[in-house]
Amino acid sequence: MIYAHSLPDRSTDLWETLFDHSAAVAHAARRNAAGFAPQMAEILGWAHDLGKMKPRFQARLNDPAIHEPHAGVGARYLYFRQPGLLSTVMAQVVLGHHAGLADGGDAGRIFQARLEEEAEITPPDDWNIPGMTEFPMPLRGLGRGEVNYPVTFLGRMLFSALVDADRSETRAFYQRAEGRVVCEPVAVSLTELRDRLDAHMAQMSGEGAVNALRQDIHRHVRDRAGCDPGLFSLTVPTGGGKTLAALGFALDHAIRHGQARVIFVIPYTSIVEQTAAVFREVLGDPEGEIVLEHHSAFDWPGQGDDEARDLKTAAERWDRSVIVTTAVQFFESLHAARTSPCRKLHRIANAVVILDEAQTLPRHLLRPSLAAIRELARGYRSSLVLCTATQPAVLQEDKFPHPEALSRGGGLPLRELAPDPAALYEALKRVRVEQAGGLDNAALAGRLSKGEGGLAILNNRRQARAVFDLLRACPHAFHLSTNMTARHRRAVLETVRQELREGAPVRLVSTSLIEAGVDVSFPTVYRALAGLDSIVQAAGRCNRNAEREELGRVVVFEAEAGEGFSPPMELQQMAEVTRRVLELFPDDPLSLEAVRSYFAEVFWEKKQKMDAGKVDGREYPILSGIAEAGDKEGMPYGSVAKAFRMIPEGALPVVIRGGDWGVPEAEWQTMQHVVSAGAVARGLQSYQVQVPRQVRQKMLGAGLLAVLRPEEFGDQFLILDRPELYDPETGLKWDDWDDLGFLSF
Secondary structure (H helix, E strand, O other): OEEEEEOOOHHHOEEEEEEHHHHHHHHHHHHHHOOOOOOHHHHHHOOOOOOHHHHHHHHHHOOOOOOOOOOHHHHHHHHHHOHHHHHHOOOHHHHHOOOOOOOOOOOOOOOHHHHHOOOHHHHHHHHOOOOOOOOOOOOOOOHHOHHHHHHHHHHHHHHHHHHHHHHHHHHHHHHHHHOOOOOOOOOOOOOHHHHHHHHHHOOOOOOHHHHHHHHHHHHHHHHHHHHOOEEEEOOOOOOOOHHHHHHHHHHHHHHHHHHHHEEEEEEOOOHHHHHHHHHHHHHOOOOOOOOOEEEEOOOOOOOOHHHHHHHHHHHHHHHOOOEEEHHHHHHHHHHOOOHHHEEEEHHHOOOOOEEOOHOOOOOEEEEEHHHHHHHHHHHHEEEEEEEOOOOOOOOOHHOOOOOOOOOOOOOEEEEEEEHHHHHHHHHOOOHHHHHEEEOOOOHHHHHHHHHOOEEEEOHHHHHHHHHHOOOOOOOOOEEOOOOOOHHHHHHHHHHHHHHHHHHOOEEEEEHHHHHHOOOOOOOOOEOOOHHHHHHHHHHHEEEOOOOOOOOOOEEEEEOOOOOOOOOOOOHHHHHHHHHHHHHHOOOOOOHHHHHHHHHHHHHHHOHHHHHHHEEEEEEEEEHHHHOOOOOOOOOHHHEEEEEEEOHHHHOOEEEEEEOOOEOOOHHHHHHHHOOHHHHHHHHHHEEEEEEHHHHHHHHHOOOOOOOOOHHHHHOOOOOOHHHHEOOOOEEEEEHHHHHOOOOOO
């Protein structure tokens, strides 16, 4: 008898046979890939563990000290079974089902040579592995010259289907063996969720012109749910009820077309938390059983180890009805190679995906991001909605100069869901833009200190802190930046919102992190000159709910150019374009026409690099790398995963302990007994500050950081147990290293 999984100290009669495991995985993988390539997934399930037939692997089941890889055997079987591009990709999928997807060859060898070194094993006749009798749906109708990207994408989706099936079935076997009955949460139907949303909307006040307009927008957007699955835009100004309108459309559309789930993709972690909280309230989900919040900083408070493990599995699998996640999590997963981030990808097929604040997609990776969006809609029956307060700037009609451009016409049209975006802009106009010329830090602080205060948004942390330092003595003064822990930022925002509700003259100095969707509303917003899209977002924090009869004020100014205050070169270039747009459209520089003019100059006419990934410090255009791949080399999965990094590597966490905003003593003591590194990471997320790698290393060398349980976790968790280095109002001053020097002895 050949076995797949053993049970220590128990009879082999209770072990799982290789046939049973392979059959279960083949069935589950076929189900996972039902909407795009079920037959290929079934073949992968049967073949993935063929290498476990090797006598040495069977010996390993009795002796874990024996090392015997097994993935290469199934990869060889698939590759030589019917040579061609599909077999190459299938072989890569099986070869990586534990270690992750890699580029085809290694050390200069082609993929075929790599596989020829593996043992040749033919499955028994009773395994009934199906042949390839049907062409996968995503590849139908494509010419040979346009197939590489779809094949690469298909391979990653099949990898997801296989990895999820293999892990789920393996886990199920061991749970049965342990006598554990795991009850999956009963899924609430999308129809029930739609009914709950309708009940919530019926209770909302319709008084006032703005609320009436929001309801009109909501109805119009949902009336479009009968449109065929594909690509959509939702262009609604800030305050127009875009989020709930998008949720209503997504639920209606998914129900109408038999799609499985709704996925909200949001630029920043803080907005994920805010949006997930809104959805839980609207959908009657106080326990978080319907809405899954998935991002790197998510903490599952109050959960036992088993519950935390189950939630981690749910996050990897995305098997809930509503997912709220970050753009980084979504797009980096679509280009990933490791098993954990890829495991959920097949669940994006046949789903409705809402891309909120779509204008924030990373410009240096915009082409591969658009390629992924198009492929999901074209080949996987997904519907994707680009939500933004400004018209999309990625259209052929707007002269986007690359083949990944979206279009209002053609075979894959981008269809607008909102009623007349230009008219909505006029109806929801709540601010006027003023140009203040140059304001040094003292002049800006002076303006904020008077009258009704306001929000000031600066282009870097050092300058934001410098302006706040001039306001510290003023009542109702606050600061916000990523130098503060997540717990600290949440507390500041909660206090700011409360004081604004009470009519206090709040004076908030922030970096740009406040711009994308943070629900605050000031009578006046001061914005340092930046890209016009940033100014549009800043305006969304001004008179957000039309609280004032008169228009709110958005004051654009040239910030002081002192030492350490200069923004990055790219931002300076965009600010220069904004300066010209402000001259061309002085009466209304936030109009749709002005925004189109801005994008036309800053991106399309200059044709900035939009596929500018890097691998080991070298430029690696992702789409070119895929296009140049061949049958014998295999697809460059590993290189693509390295190149597609939305946030450049280099920033690493420092955990703050003690003081007002670090890990409290009670939680710290509890953390000493947590055995899982993942659980420790989740418990510490709210108390971290990201600092450059070299700064963290210098702090460690200076003796400022302690390593948490290094014998168990290595140097994964570095702790700053020096509350005096964390300003209770502005956070960690890591970017002023001299300020830390006196403590470095």
